[in-house]
Amino acid sequence: MTVFSLDAAQHAWCAELRTLAAERLAPLAEKGEPGRVNRPLVAELGRLGLLARLFTSGALDLCLMRESLAHVCTEAETALALQGLGAYPVHAYGTPAQRADWLPRVSDGTAVAAFALSEPAAGSDAAALTLRADRSAPHPGGPSAGSPSGAAERAGSGAGDTGTLAEADGAGRWRLTGEKCWISNAPEADFYTVFARTTPGAGARGVTAFLVPADRPGLDGAPLDMLSPHPIGTLTFDAVPVTADDVLGAPDRGFRVAMGTLNLFRPSVGAFAVGMAAAALEATLAHTSRREAFGGKLKDLQTVAHQVAEMALRTEAARLMVYAAAAAYDEGAPDVPRRAAMAKLLATETAQYVVDAAVQLHGARALRRGHLLEHLYREVRAPRVYEGASEVQRAVIAKELYARREEQ
Template sequence: MTAFSLEPAQLAWCAELRTLAAERLRPLADKGEPGHVNRALVAELGSLGLLGRLFTSGALDLCLMRESLAYACTEAETALALQGLGAHPVHAHGTQEQRARWLPGVADGTAIAAFALSEPGAGSDAAALELRAEPESRAEPESPQGEGPPAAPALAAAPDGPARWRLTGEKCWISNAPEADFYTVFARTAPGAGARGVTAFLVPADRPGLTGRGLDMLSPHPIGALDFDAVPVTADDVLGAVDRGFRVAMGTLNLFRPSVGAFAVGMAQAALDATLAHTAGRDAFGGKLRDLQAVSHQVAEMALRTEAARLMVHAAASAHDADAPDVPGRSAMAKLLATETAQYVVDAAVQLHGARALQRGHLLEHLYREVRAPRIYEGASEVQRGIIAKELYARQEVR
């Protein structure tokens, strides 16, 4: 298999996923409440074995899943992706105990995961995050009324550094918040150290001091803010190594960025197919809409860009699976091209459908709301361009 074609078995699997999305997942999605976790939908993804595949498949398989589900049910695609995004750091960097505690529930759809990186002042600039992880004081408390020997400290530090911290600050625009069961949280453990002073923590939702609120967003999936008021975490909650959490975040994003592009391609393909059907059947000016050269050329352009984006997504995913050295740049290119393409294709589809596409409940009205956010989350388009340029200049310096 190359990056430019799929095997018959892969094509058949994609067709099966589109059918499952339309027949089994779409009805559950329709019953969900916008802005809230649809646990019935997540559980069905688990029963179909799709969530478990998040931990056994490569980047290309993840892209095929996301594109195929997005074509027929964007809510199912997003539910699957959010489980993967929130739980991948646990799968890749967690201890045996962390993985045993949380991953089975993620796989069967009973534990909801979330990836908590963005903050009000640190969205695209992830290295600038300010959520503080402050080490517990080792000071010994005085005994009551100053009588007797001092009481033993409730929390102590390990010989090689703090074993316990308190998280204080805010996270914002976190998908699945505040309804997730656990969060992969990135906090600053070394002030002033930039990307080198960030640590990833696995934080269960029931930790004292952790509260959240939903945000009323354009996208229909749940997004919220989290407040951390001296939330306790210990060395047992660290994912990876202390002060090395930025690597955890970037490794996760390098895997998921091409699949964000796959999500966008699935939406673009759905919009394109709807436009083909509409323009072939719609009577206008003594013929069909497709007979107008301006319309047929527009449809051709939509198809051209969609296929180009799909190929770039597959190439980036294949590079990731092959552990190629240029994965960050390829991932950024795939996400950038595919999300910008989907915005163009969906907008063009709305234009060719006319006012009917803006009616609440129409497929294109739904896609028009869904397609905007991927150009921002997991690194806005401008950030992707910066990553691409950085990789290009770094490569030039090596020559």
């Protein structure tokens, strides 16, 4: 198999996913409340074994899952993706205790995860985040960075290098104070992967990732009413207590956790976009084949036929770039950040173009509430912003290109 041609088994699996999405997931999605976590839908994803695959599959399989589900049911795709985004740092950087506690529940759909990086003044510039993690006095007999369930356990998890902050504070205790914003699944998630500043003035080098259960004292939140129908909200931290046992990876190394997660999920955001573009293209082919206009079918008009051809061309180009970026990730290629950024950028911009063109060819009917394209038109806008806006992706691409040139 090459990244340019899926094999028969992969094609069959994608077809199976589309069938499952239509028969078992879409009916649950229709019963959900916009802007709220649809727990029955998440539980069904768990029963189908799709959530567990988030932690056993490679990047290409993740892309195939997201594209196939998005083609039929964007709500199911988004529920799957948000579970992966919130829980992947636990899978990749967590301690054995953290993984044992949360991953089985994420996999069976009984625990909802969230990835809490963005802030009101730190969206695209994630290294500028200001949520504070202030060191606090140890409690007698409390967990410490030197306890078996603290730093020693992390050392055996392959999570990364040892942090100096935990050594400076032998107890490894902090209080989180500040706000997060634009957090998917907030405030209804059961736990959050939270990124906080542990060393002031250190930029990306002074950020730590924490696993924060939703029931921690001082943690609160509120939903936001957004254009996109998936759940999203704010989180407020009022001296929320965390310890060394809650650290993901190592203190002051949290930005690596964030970037490692985003490098995996950015190509799959592109796959989500490709799935939406494919659905819009499919609807357009059906509509233009049967719609009578100007004495014939719409498809017989050269302007329409050329527009549809352009939609198909761009969708396929985006699909191939997404697959190539995912394959590069699975192979451990050195240029994953550039490829991931290119895939996310091209696919999300392409999906915006294709859905908009589909609406134009359908006319007013596509703007009616409940129409597939009305739904896709609302869904397609957000991926150009989240997990790094298109402008950020261009900056990443340029930075990687110039860095490569200097190395030669």
